Amino acid sequence: MSRKWPFLLLLFILLGGGGAFAWQAMLGRMERALEAWAEARRAEGWRVVHDAPRRGPLPWRPEVTLPDFEAASPLGLGVRAERLSIAVLPWEPRTALLSPGGDVALRAGGDWFPLRTADLEGRAALDGSDLLWLGEDVALGTVEARRIALRWRDRHLTATAEGARSGPVQLDLVSALLRSDAPLSSPEAFRAAGGQVQIVRLEARRAEAALEATGSIALDAALQPEGRGGLVLLNPADGVRVLRDAGMLPPAAAASLAIVAQIGARVPEGGGAPRLDLPWELRGGRLSAARFPVASVPPVSWR
Numbered sequence: 615m616s617r618k619w620p621f622l623l624l625l626f627i628l629l630g631g632g633g634a635f636a637w638q639a640m641l642g643r644m645e646r647a648l649e650a651w652a653e654a655r656r657a658e659g660w661r662v663v664h665d666a667p668r669r670g671p672l673p674w675r676p677e678v679t680l681p682d683f684e685a686a687s688p689l690g691l692g693v694r695a696e697r698l699s700i701a702v703l704p705w706e707p708r709t710a711l712l713s714p715g716g717d718v719a720l721r722a723g724g725d726w727f728p729l730r731t732a733d734l735e736g737r738a739a740l741d742g743s744d745l746l747w748l749g750e751d752v753a754l755g756t757v758e759a760r761r762i763a764l765r766w767r768d769r770h771l772t773a774t775a776e777g778a779r780s781g782p783v784q785l786d787l788v789s790a791l792l793r794s795d796a797p798l799s800s801p802e803a804f805r806a807a808g809g810q811v812q813i814v815r816l817e818a819r820r821a822e823a824a825l826e827a828t829g830s831i832a833l834d835a836a837l838q839p840e841g842r843g844g845l846v847l848l849n850p851a852d853g854v855r856v857l858r859d860a861g862m863l864p865p866a867a868a869a870s871l872a873i874v875a876q877i878g879a880r881v882p883e884g885g886g887a888p889r890l891d892l893p894w895e896l897r898g899g900r901l902s903a904a905r906f907p908v909a910s911v912p913p914v915s916w917r
Contacts, residue, residue, distance in 0.1 A: 641669050644678050644702060644710075647740065658799050659688040670701065677701040683714075688800040690916045692721035702740075712736030712747075720754060724915030727755040743767065756780055769793055770814075782859065784820065791815040801916045805833040813843060822887070823852035827894065834897075838914060842895045845903065850875035850890040857908075867906050874904060 645667050652662040662685045670677025679699045686692030696716020703711070713736075718729045732751035738744065747764040760777030774789040796809025803809075809832065816827040829843015847853045854875055858868035879888040892904040901909045 641676050641678060644676060644700065648678065648680070648700065651742070655685065655687075661686045661692070664698070670699070675701050675703065686721055687798070688916070689798060689804075690722065690724055690914070692726075694719050694721070694726070708740050710738045710740055712738055723912070724917060729754050769795060783856075785818050786821070787817070787819045789815070789817045801833055801837045805837060809833070810841075813841075820856055821852070822849045823856055824848040824887075825853060829894065831896065837916065838899065839911070840897050842893065845892055845894050847875065847879075847890040847892065848887045850879050850888065864907075867908075871903075871906050874906075 648667070655662050664680040664683040666681075668679045668681065670679065677699055678701075679697050681697050682694075683698040684692065684694035686694075693714075695714035695718045697714070699713040699715065701711045701713070702709070714734060718731075718734070719726045720729055721727075730753040731749045734747065734749040734752070736745065736747045738746075745766045747762070749762045750760070752759045752762050757778070757780045759775040759779070761775070763772075763774045765772045771792045772790070773792075774787070775785075776787055778785045778788050791814040793812045793814055794809060796807045797803045810830040811832075813827060813829045813831065816825075818825045825845060825847055827843060827845040829841055831839050831841035834840045851872065854868055854872045858865070874892075875890050879890045881888050894901070894903045894908075896902075896911065899911050899913065900907060901911055
């Protein structure tokens, strides 16, 4: 029995050394893949910066942490985090787990907004074809949500927020499905290609009131969003009250729209909630529904 111990010890050392070598090799491949991704984004006009990568200590979970990470696209959208940890599980080698830590902020319209969340994690396909973010108890500026899910796949963006609130506006559910086939490298390239963002589905619900919208948004000559489409209000009288109480509709416009809802709402032949079909338009920084002003949209800063 004692003669087997040297052999077993040697085998243990070799296996441990082989595992350590494989772990270091995986971390090296991850760092090279991250740098290749960053260089590709920079070639498209992105800003991607971070401090020297740090390698994780767990042998069963190859992990690379990027301190002071920041990535911002030419469209003025970006994210920065005190640190971003990226891990690959051995049993799921084609997917990376993303975990931002410390102070996290998102950029939109030229401004940075602090992101506060109890739990936020992402899953990304290493070939860039699929990206999913899940968050709990999320707050971005004045917007809060109990749960969010964001997914980018096959040029489709799917977004869902449960228990969303912004000031006096409270919604049980907000969901959207958007698609664009135009280049997103810059607003100029997007407009030159005749780009449009297709609103495949936009839905907002609160209690019995609901809004469902479709349409498209492009950029005008000043590179500001403009678009049009159609929307359906379910239980429109309740919906108008929600918008009025939230301060999104001036009293005069709310009163006029309430009359339109009362006259124009129809109950489907098969039964169900009353519904009102209206056109919507975004032009010159003003959003309107059936020519009633609903909201002013501030100018978009792309830089």
